[in-house]
Amino acid sequence: MPEDERVIQVSHVVKTYVMGDVEVHALRGVSLSVLKGEFVAIMGASGSGKSTFMNIVGCLDVPTKGEYFLDSVNVGQLSRDRLAGIRNAKIGFVFQGFNLLPRTSALENVELPMFYRSVSSKTRRDKAMEALRIVGLGERHEHMPNQLSGGQQQRVAIARALVNDPSIILADEPTGNLDSRTSVEVMEIFQQLNDRGITVLLVTHEQDIAEYAKRNVVFKDGKVKKDFPVAKRRVAKEQLDLMPVIPDEEEEEQAA
Amino acid sequence: MNIFNIMKVSMRSLNRNKLRSFLTMLGIIIGVGAVIAVMAVGEGAQYNIQQTIASLGTNVLLIFPGSLNQGGVRTGTGSMTTLNADDLAAIQTQCPSVHLAAAVIGTGAQLVYGEQNWGTRVTGSNPEYFEIRSWPFSNGQPFTDADVRSATKVCVLGQTVVDNLFKGSNPVGATIRVKGMPFKVVGVLSPKGQSAQGQDQDDIVVAPYTTVQKKMMGVTFLGIIMASAISESSMDDAQYQITQLLRVRHKIQPWEDNDFTVRSQTEIANTASATTKVLTLLLASIASISLLVGGIGIMNIMLVSVTERTREIGIRMSIGARGKDILFQFLVEAFVLSMAGGLIGVLIGMVSSNLISKLAGWPTLVEPSAVGIAFLFAAAVGIFFGFYPARKAAMLNPIDALRYE
Numbered sequence: 203m204p205e206d207e208r209v210i211q212v213s214h215v216v217k218t219y220v221m222g223d224v225e226v227h228a229l230r231g232v233s234l235s236v237l238k239g240e241f242v243a244i245m246g247a248s249g250s251g252k253s254t255f256m257n258i259v260g261c262l263d264v265p266t267k268g269e270y271f272l273d274s275v276n277v278g279q280l281s282r283d284r285l286a287g288i289r290n291a292k293i294g295f296v297f298q299g300f301n302l303l304p305r306t307s308a309l310e311n312v313e314l315p316m317f318y319r320s321v322s323s324k325t326r327r328d329k330a331m332e333a334l335r336i337v338g339l340g341e342r343h344e345h346m347p348n349q350l351s352g353g354q355q356q357r358v359a360i361a362r363a364l365v366n367d368p369s370i371i372l373a374d375e376p377t378g379n380l381d382s383r384t385s386v387e388v389m390e391i392f393q394q395l396n397d398r399g400i401t402v403l404l405v406t407h408e409q410d411i412a413e414y415a416k417r418n419v420v421f422k423d424g425k426v427k428k429d430f431p432v433a434k435r436r437v438a439k440e441q442l443d444l445m446p447v448i449p450d451e452e453e454e455e456q457a458a
Numbered sequence: 459m460n461i462f463n464i465m466k467v468s469m470r471s472l473n474r475n476k477l478r479s480f481l482t483m484l485g486i487i488i489g490v491g492a493v494i495a496v497m498a499v500g501e502g503a504q505y506n507i508q509q510t511i512a513s514l515g516t517n518v519l520l521i522f523p524g525s526l527n528q529g530g531v532r533t534g535t536g537s538m539t540t541l542n543a544d545d546l547a548a549i550q551t552q553c554p555s556v557h558l559a560a561a562v563i564g565t566g567a568q569l570v571y572g573e574q575n576w577g578t579r580v581t582g583s584n585p586e587y588f589e590i591r592s593w594p595f596s597n598g599q600p601f602t603d604a605d606v607r608s609a610t611k612v613c614v615l616g617q618t619v620v621d622n623l624f625k626g627s628n629p630v631g632a633t634i635r636v637k638g639m640p641f642k643v644v645g646v647l648s649p650k651g652q653s654a655q656g657q658d659q660d661d662i663v664v665a666p667y668t669t670v671q672k673k674m675m676g677v678t679f680l681g682i683i684m685a686s687a688i689s690e691s692s693m694d695d696a697q698y699q700i701t702q703l704l705r706v707r708h709k710i711q712p713w714e715d716n717d718f719t720v721r722s723q724t725e726i727a728n729t730a731s732a733t734t735k736v737l738t739l740l741l742a743s744i745a746s747i748s749l750l751v752g753g754i755g756i757m758n759i760m761l762v763s764v765t766e767r768t769r770e771i772g773i774r775m776s777i778g779a780r781g782k783d784i785l786f787q788f789l790v791e792a793f794v795l796s797m798a799g800g801l802i803g804v805l806i807g808m809v810s811s812n813l814i815s816k817l818a819g820w821p822t823l824v825e826p827s828a829v830g831i832a833f834l835f836a837a838a839v840g841i842f843f844g845f846y847p848a849r850k851a852a853m854l855n856p857i858d859a860l861r862y863e
Contacts, residue, residue: 283780290778301773315777317463
């Protein structure tokens, strides 16, 4: 395995929170590597440490012990500002609650990451439009989040995660707030992106969602319990053809 | 993130909360507006006083009869009759620092012309009076020294008198009756408006002092002597020379007090000016308290805004905003609020000072320096009170901020 192929290399990471007098051991020595172009689903019950792991991988938090290399850069112990820079350049976040800015158009939401780096306003617009087109929302760029359905909002969030060409997209329960069909639609987008060579790391507790990934990692009690390739990988496109089409009233309203 | 982008982000979020942004600005608007309006009224009063001094001449000395310090029963300045025409002539000829000198003696009189009549004060003087007070003529000309020597019944009218007696016809050459005696009108003074004390300076009739003394009052003394120094810098010299001259002329022994008082017009006006200044400063400082209150209002709203937008801050941080990006965003918001409030306040201050001068008839003057100071103060208030909430926002932990409900 050539060194440069590893997007994420976490070795012996420990994270301990101190809450009052109690020490909470969120991670008790986790080692994991993710290669370029992989699609990894991280599973586990709540309290298993998967969220803490995602926060560290997402450079929102730093490990208490251990090392974390992102694109061969040791990001384990960087300052807040350096971490912010790395989040901006290398990581695209997709959250369960979408986390779009309210009363801000889809386009402006997607443009947001480029506000924090030097990009001309024209490039910013062009790249944001391109990202929206990839997720299939090119025509809706002027819509506000409250004018979009949940699935569409999540697609805007994915476009925002894409726009800075990150090394990795981190998705934290991206289908948690969506109905089953919309969930599959969102998974289809992730699969498409992955086919384009983008590395995706997905946290979920739903077994069927995890099966859209290529590899599953199961966390338990702050440790990696299982790590295996998905044997019968689901293809979102095929699943969608099997599912009954329920007319989405909200979307029809938007179209009208 | 460059400053242009920060401005853009800040403007967007202010735009999203238009009513709130406006209400936040209101404190600053009222503060700046009040400071400017108060300063304008104060400066207007100052300017008025300065104008009065200028219209009187900055180099004018007034010589009052009667000392301020005399034994026995004292009747007050101006009640004595110690000045006369010879004193005037002596001051004119023997004081090198005195440029011009004029007598002033006044009496009330009823004027009649045709069917109209008007009660006013008749001032007796000599032609130098108009020059000392730098008072031009709008029509006709002053009476002459010959008129003074022969106590001719001629007079010069102020605009108010003309308006009330003549109702549009040309007064020059007409004959009016003053206390029943016929006086020929030789000139009309151009209007001067109100004095600093609010008197109508144009309600005046000026006749040769000899005429007023002999034909109207039957006296030989003078009320006041008005003298102008050759320049502003020679005021003290002129004052000294006049004092010495009059002491000699009035045969005052070295141990005795003067039976006259020499005061400069500037001194009198400066006192009024200083009073106005103190009042203006007092009012302006009260008004600037509302600026401070406005600043606290900004801080309050910014704190609410930071709490309310904790999630937004979390989102921004997760996609790569650094602490200082967030700090600047909120700081710029506070700054824009206070600057916009300052600008609107300046406009409102200008409009209201205009209204004050129109409705209340007070003179107002909006000084550019007052506008600048109020504006800068508003901006400073914005930065000062915006800093704490902005810092609070910048210090947030992105994970906690993202989870904030």
